[in-house]
Amino acid sequence: MPLLAVAALAAFTFAFRLAGPLFRDRFTVPPAAQRLLGSAAAVLLVALAATSALTQDGGFAGWARPAGVLAAAVLAVRRVPFPVVVLAAAVVTALLRLGGVH
Amino acid sequence: MRMSWRTAERPRGRELRRDVALVCLADGIVGVSFGATAVAGGLPGWLPVLMSLLVFAGGAQFAAIGVVLAGGSPVAAVAAGALLNTRLLPYGLGVADVTAGRWWTRMLGAHLTTDETVAFALRQDEPAARRTAFWTCGGWLFSAWNVAVLLGVLAGTAVKNTSAFGLDATFPAVLLALALPTLADMRTRAAAGTGAAAAVALTPVLPAGLPVLAALGGLAWLWRRR
Numbered sequence: 001m002p003l004l005a006v007a008a009l010a011a012f013t014f015a016f017r018l019a020g021p022l023f024r025d026r027f028t029v030p031p032a033a034q035r036l037l038g039s040a041a042a043v044l045l046v047a048l049a050a051t052s053a054l055t056q057d058g059g060f061a062g063w064a065r066p067a068g069v070l071a072a073a074v075l076a077v078r079r080v081p082f083p084v085v086v087l088a089a090a091v092v093t094a095l096l097r098l099g100g101v102h
Numbered sequence: 103m104r105m106s107w108r109t110a111e112r113p114r115g116r117e118l119r120r121d122v123a124l125v126c127l128a129d130g131i132v133g134v135s136f137g138a139t140a141v142a143g144g145l146p147g148w149l150p151v152l153m154s155l156l157v158f159a160g161g162a163q164f165a166a167i168g169v170v171l172a173g174g175s176p177v178a179a180v181a182a183g184a185l186l187n188t189r190l191l192p193y194g195l196g197v198a199d200v201t202a203g204r205w206w207t208r209m210l211g212a213h214l215t216t217d218e219t220v221a222f223a224l225r226q227d228e229p230a231a232r233r234t235a236f237w238t239c240g241g242w243l244f245s246a247w248n249v250a251v252l253l254g255v256l257a258g259t260a261v262k263n264t265s266a267f268g269l270d271a272t273f274p275a276v277l278l279a280l281a282l283p284t285l286a287d288m289r290t291r292a293a294a295g296t297g298a299a300a301a302v303a304l305t306p307v308l309p310a311g312l313p314v315l316a317a318l319g320g321l322a323w324l325w326r327r328r
Contacts, residue, residue, distance in 0.1 A: 005176035010156035012184035017212040020194020044189040045281035047317030050298035053274035068271035082124040089275035093268030
């Protein structure tokens with residue numbers, strides 16, 4: 001991955017980040033649209049979580065990773081502290097792989 | 103998102119610092135995973151470090167590096183990362199009032215706009231509390247993320263088989279934990295569930311990054327049973 005690619009990704013990313021505040025100066029966003037954008041962000045977060053938990057290179061990622069993520073999700077719903085949730089994902093996945101489940 | 107967060111707790115002062123520390127710790131683990139994954143895949147150590155400073159978006163960084171490690175072209179890597187970061191556009195709109203002010207606060211605020219800082223800001227109802235939450239989280243997270251990636255690079259050089267430690271499961275776990283408070287709203291939950299299912303189903307057929315954007319089709323739920 002060349003330096004130019006890193007610079008390009010950084011430029012695109014910054015443009016997306018700055019576009020919101022810049023557009024907001026020129027247009028007022030109605031509350032309904034604000035709520036829609038909020039829901040859109042939530043949908044993208046969950047979709048990103050699902051695809052990164054279940055898939056790898058366009059195929060199934062194996063059982064160990066989604067199992068670890070599922071364990072973390074259960075703990076998160078039960079309001080367990082954040083680092084414990086994240087570490088649980090890693091530990092469950094690692095233990096399953098140690099036991100031969102991939 | 104602001105509406106559904108209203109029922110969640112609103113941390114102030116000490117609580118805010120504690121929650122920011124927890125997020126930094128969690129994302130630090132993800133950063134270590136990112137640095138280690140990149141180096142273990144054969145990329146030079148400076149690449150993940152520079153990328154983390156300039157891009158500062160974990161999902162896009164993972165996506166871009168993932169494409170490269172899977173044999174994709176640099177153009178595909180940039181496209182995947184950039185597509186994933188289109189979600190920063192609605193985020194930026196959501197926190198526009200927080201970063202308003204001088205041109206450099208707007209620039210700095212834009213660079214610190216991430217899933218986490220936006221989540222922290224939007225949990226607050228008062229404008230002043232929102233600004234405090236955003237800048238506190240942003241400053242600490244930027245430092246923690248970049249230090250963690252550097253540590254990951256050093257660790258990845260020493261430890262080769264990072265998947266044995268289950269580090270790849272930490273990223274989706276962080277995203278889910280972050281999205282959880284927004285899912286209190288029934289329609290948002292239906293939209294997220296449908297969108298996630300669609301994204302997973304489309305992953306084998308679409309280029310990396312696009313399935314996540316296709317998930318936005320799930321938003322159709324918001325217009326049902328109004």
